[in-house]
Amino acid sequence: MSERAYTYHVDGALVPADEATVSVRDRGFMYGDGAFETLRAYGGDVFEWDAHAARLRRTCETLSIDHGVPDREFRERIDATLAANDLADAYVKLSVTRGVQPGTLAPDPAVDPTVVVYVAALPRGGVAGEAAWDAPAVVRTAATRRAPAAALPPEAKTHSYLAGVLARLDGRRAAAAAGTDPPDEVLVRDVDGFLAEGSTSNVFWVRDGVLHTPGAGHPLLPGVTRSVVLDLARDAGVPVETGSYGVDDVRRADEAFLTNTTWELRPIASVDGDAVGGGPVTDRLAGRFDALVERRHY
């Protein structure tokens, strides 16, 4: 992310990023008690807005954050922030927290939410675009496991994101032990040892022409890009299998890639030092993704 001086949108006002603050009593700060979405704008327009808005609604429902802000108001704030920064191709993050409330941990049903829009420049996407990443992802397996659904609803995207931080720290530690740079991403398993997802991505791989990804029965955040890629695979006649897998399935795959809103499709260079790489199916799906973005946004 560049070091340009951006303007953010905080609680209804545009403010320089360096002066964009929240109260230390904001529950998003004190308890990770908030929802967020990572979005991407192509040609000035947010990609898959409806899917992101729907997930934000679901996260706020899971957290009982009855914020009363209509989706179109969020969208208008994002659009205003993009315009204020003169950005057409951008990374966008939208946060909605339970705000400041009296008392301590027990949430009050009356919510005056804190709403923050962050932006940063990203390369143009689509057929004529370049990737937001430099190279295929070097990946390591995290020791930290994904919490079961009974403990933390996996489909909720919240400010309590420490498990992802701990998983990244695992990756840094494993890389240091192997004498290499920190990985670009880590693979996270559930407590039963099944592969769930990356710390900020979903994981796909190809074996004998079949596209695989962990099923939503495992504790994972089913990403918007994951869903788009599954649709593109079906359209392209690529057989898809979802289910229960281990990290070794990725390690031994013919090709593998990660998906998230920022990376789109990013090939996996290696898992714990074992080379994997992209391939024809990855390229084909990435090409279809680019075409979709081109068609919709440019």
Add this chain to the structure above:
Amino acid sequence: MSERAYTYHVDGALVPADEATVSVRDRGFMYGDGAFETLRAYGGDVFEWDAHAARLRRTCETLSIDHGVPDREFRERIDATLAANDLADAYVKLSVTRGVQPGTLAPDPAVDPTVVVYVAALPRGGVAGEAAWDAPAVVRTAATRRAPAAALPPEAKTHSYLAGVLARLDGRRAAAAAGTDPPDEVLVRDVDGFLAEGSTSNVFWVRDGVLHTPGAGHPLLPGVTRSVVLDLARDAGVPVETGSYGVDDVRRADEAFLTNTTWELRPIASVDGDAVGGGPVTDRLAGRFDALVERRHY
């Protein structure tokens, strides 16, 4: 907590609580990537400072937040905040986050921490004091489970506290279904159904003269007050048993109480509507706790 205009301490400076802010890019806000301690000052002096400072150190180690701030510096900031508010008997919260860093989720080893001290008046403790709570705690069982240690280190006290918020929401929902007010606390079980702790407290009960509390083999945050109470029980010749229990063990107990820094020992009035109450052992231990505070602080 009163509505008095307090002064907090943020990043080395005393500031009015209403103007105390952190950057929206603070990792404590974005990812719950920070440590905290809840403390209590009696007669101007923090209770069990060494135990809290040690736990803060352990939490920061678990999170690899290499903040470089000596314990005595934290203590000085707390003391300065108490003095600025002319507070001798107070609630104190100390937060240390990974601060603002470049990039997104992956933490950078170079940390410029955000340090916040919050304070609020609390009644005088000790023999001549009054409780920080109004009445014995009405308690309900939460549906949300405590994450296993493999997913989230239970002994780390972090800003990713959403599980506690969700558990409190469960309690509110259960109370609404029963037509009663929200409970004062919820009991949280691990994914195997064993009782772990309250959302902000540890739980104790007495059966046939024996004091019980879940063992640290279960995912729970072993509180400073829990440890003090276990010591007081041993000194008083009260037999103690720690192990694996269910919510029914509390429900059927002769007496039960919760512990945390703010509440000290708080009897449990009822569990899911079934009356329990304090009793002679609870009273005896609470009396010894008051005497300890009186001896040390007044």
